[in-house]
Amino acid sequence: MNLSIEQLGHSYGQMEVLRDITLDIPAGKIVCIVGPSGCGKSTLLRLIGGLEQATSGQIFQVGEPPQACLNPLTYVFQHFALLPWRTVEGNISVVLEDHKLSKAQVNDIITDVLTRTNLTDFRQALPKQLSGGMKQRVAIARALAVKPAVMLMDEPLSALDSQTRELLMDDLVHLWTKEPFTGVYVTHNLNEAVRLGHKIVVLSRRPGCIHKVVDIDIPLSERLAGNATLTEKQAYLWDLMRDEAMAAEGELIDG
């Protein structure tokens, strides 16, 4: 299933946040959204996920969701959003509860996503027993459990230290390489964008418009740290963003 976003605009009261966003999210690809603070990246993700209704424009779901999809659009949040009183297994089963699945089916899905995210040994652990990186793996496993058509990821690695971020990026690359998923990935981090994005959408400062779309053709599994093309792309993205980011910073400081 592809998503087709057409002339999307959004305002909060008098404040225009997004303007004229037209964008395709192709099936099986990861689209990264970058841009200065406050330019509307998270708002765009919430509009795509249907958590808020856009002021103008439309979002179309084109084609069918994958077979056995339980929920076409699912989120991975920056702060994991795990239920502290439920085990890892319980945090995943919660998203399967309303789907008329047998106990055996639920068990199979949980076993599968825990295997894919290397969490099998932590099935009965509580979130408080897990590191930040492990918690985010659980959140990713929970998202995968509903076989989403599109995974919406809002700064999923930004609460983690840099080493854990590297490990989780590798995990996401492995997951995608084994079974490509469609993702929209909001980040401030241009290194994450060039490692994970097939397409990188650079938004201008608020009201966020599409400033540039940069495609990266290198397969995800070949995007190793230090790759010269990626370093170049990252520098190019920063060139595109620097002036806008400085202006946005000034706006925040000035109120």
Ligand SMILES: Nc1ncnc2c1ncn2[C@@H]1O[C@H](COP(=O)(O)OP(=O)(O)OP(=O)(O)O)[C@@H](O)[C@H]1O
């Ligand atoms: N529910 C809301 N009501 C009013 N204003 C909001 C709401 N949500 C976001 N905003 C404002 O809309 C603007 C865009 O916010 P948004 O979080 O989408 O930007 P962002 O690009 O994701 O920001 P950041 O990079 O800092 O996370 C900001 O000025 C923010 O304060």
